[in-house]
Amino acid sequence: MSRVAYVNGRYLKLSEAAVNVEDRGYQFADGIYEVIHVFDGRLIDAERHLERLARSLRELRLPAPMGAAPLLRVIAEVARRNRVREGLIYMQVTRGVARRDHAFPNPAVPPALVVTARRTPPFPASAAANAVAAITQRDQRWARCDIKTVGLTANVLAKQAAREAGAAEAIQYDADGMVTEGASSNVWIVDAAGHLRTRELSDAILPGCTRAALIGLLDGTGVTLDERAFSLAELRAAREIFVTSATSFVKPVIRLDGTAVGDGTVGPVTAALFDRFAAHVRGDGRNAR
Numbered sequence: 001m002s003r004v005a006y007v008n009g010r011y012l013k014l015s016e017a018a019v020n021v022e023d024r025g026y027q028f029a030d031g032i033y034e035v036i037h038v039f040d041g042r043l044i045d046a047e048r049h050l051e052r053l054a055r056s057l058r059e060l061r062l063p064a065p066m067g068a069a070p071l072l073r074v075i076a077e078v079a080r081r082n083r084v085r086e087g088l089i090y091m092q093v094t095r096g097v098a099r100r101d102h103a104f105p106n107p108a109v110p111p112a113l114v115v116t117a118r119r120t121p122p123f124p125a126s127a128a129a130n131a132v133a134a135i136t137q138r139d140q141r142w143a144r145c146d147i148k149t150v151g152l153t154a155n156v157l158a159k160q161a162a163r164e165a166g167a168a169e170a171i172q173y174d175a176d177g178m179v180t181e182g183a184s185s186n187v188w189i190v191d192a193a194g195h196l197r198t199r200e201l202s203d204a205i206l207p208g209c210t211r212a213a214l215i216g217l218l219d220g221t222g223v224t225l226d227e228r229a230f231s232l233a234e235l236r237a238a239r240e241i242f243v244t245s246a247t248s249f250v251k252p253v254i255r256l257d258g259t260a261v262g263d264g265t266v267g268p269v270t271a272a273l274f275d276r277f278a279a280h281v282r283g284d285g286r287n288a289r
Contacts, residue, residue: 002014003082003117004081004082004117005078005114005116006077006114006115006116007019007114008114011078014116019097019112020097020112022097022098022099023094023096023097024094024096024097024098024105025092025150027100028102029149029150029151029152030060031060031092031093031094031149031150032053032056032057032060032092032147032148032150033091033092033093033149033150034050034052034053034056034091035088035089035090035091036049036075036089036246037087037088037246037247038084038085038086038087038088038089039086039123039281039282040085040086040282041079041085043072043075043089044246044280044281045212045213045246046072048209048212048213049209050071050072052148052207052209053091054068055147055207056148057093059144059146059147060095060147061104062093062094062095063108063111065093065110065111065112065113066113074113074115075089078115078117079117081117082116082117082118082119084118084119086119086120086123087117087119087120088117088118088246088247089115089116089117090116090118091113092113092114092150093111093113094111094150095111095112096110096111096112097109123249123278123281124249124274124278126274127270127275128266130248130249130250130251130252130274131251131252131253131254131266132168132169132251132252132253132254133166133167133168133253133254133255133256134162134167134168134170134171134182134241134243134253134256134257135161135162135167135171135256136170136171136172136173136236136256136257137158137161137162137170137171137172137173138173138174138175139154139172139180140154140157140158140172141154141155141172142154143203144203145180145203145204145205145206146202146204146205146206148206155184158170158172167255168251169184169243169251169253170182170183171187171235171241171243171256173231173232173235174204177231177232177233178199178229178230178231179199179229179230179231179232179234179235180199180204181204181205181206182245184248185208185244185248186198186199186205186206186208186210186211186243186244186245187199187235187241188241188242188243188244189230189234189238189239189241190238190239190241190267190269190270191234191237191238192234192237192238195224195226196223196224196225196226196269197225197226197227197228197230198225198227199227199228199229199230200227200229201227208245209246210244210245210249210250210277211244214244214250214273214277217276217277217280218273221272221276223273235256236256236257236259238261238262239261239267240252240261240262240266240267240268240269240270241261242270242273242274249274249277249278249281250270250273250274250278252266252267252271252274
């Protein structure tokens with residue numbers, strides 16, 4: 001079956017889908033994107049993703065291509081046409097097509113919207129099955145990492161460095177030696193004192209939707225979260241490390257820069273939070289379309 005994309009009002013075969021060479025997303029990376037996990041035909045944490053999409057649009061002063069309700073209808077139709085019951089929805093909005101000039105087009109042009117869907121491997125059977133290695137790397141991204149822009153060159157280079165090192169993620173740190181986030185994920189640790197920590201929201205990190213969902217699931221676990229930055233030294237001394245994202249879920253990191261994290265197996269806090277998030281994905285009514 002041919003894959004289908006939604007491109008500026010039309011449903012097209014992926015092989016026929018195209019954007020104008022003067023689209024500002026191509027020329028300037030002047031656009032934003034979102035990724036939503038689909039499980040059993042349901043959009044996971046869709047409300048959070050659409051809220052973040054709206055926030056990114058506001059921060060870049062980009063007009064919304066349509067309202068939330070019609071966008072959800074487009075997403076559902078793209079998923080249906082691609083027969084995606086478990087996979088990913090990708091949405092990208094750019095400032096549109098205009099003569100190449102750094103300033104915003106004047107008069108304004110309609111924003112461009114692309115939506116695609118693809119199948120992915122099944123949700124991991126266990127935390128251990130989802131465990132990976134990571135490396136550390138100096139953060140070289142721009143100063144507004146809280147906006148989910150399509151300008152991802154530094155992230156691409158970090159991810160490639162991880163791959164070349166035989167790892168799945170690059171955990172980044174700033175000029176002060178404080179951990180920011182992964183190339184495509186938020187970072188969490190159980191520190192040497194046994195406290196669960198993740199960096200507080202700021203311009204330095206993306207406000208992850210899986211991050212927010214997991215925080216909302218902590219009630220009743222007995223786990224208390226400390227939203228506070230931690231250093232590279234604290235990362236390396238951590239009992240447990242894991243990362244979160246719409247594509248990573250709760251992903252344990254059991255090796256860092258070639259060295260075992262803790263005893264080299266998935267820790268108890270990470271395993272418990274993986275199970276809690278898995279239950280959220282598999283049956284929480286809040287995920288209904």
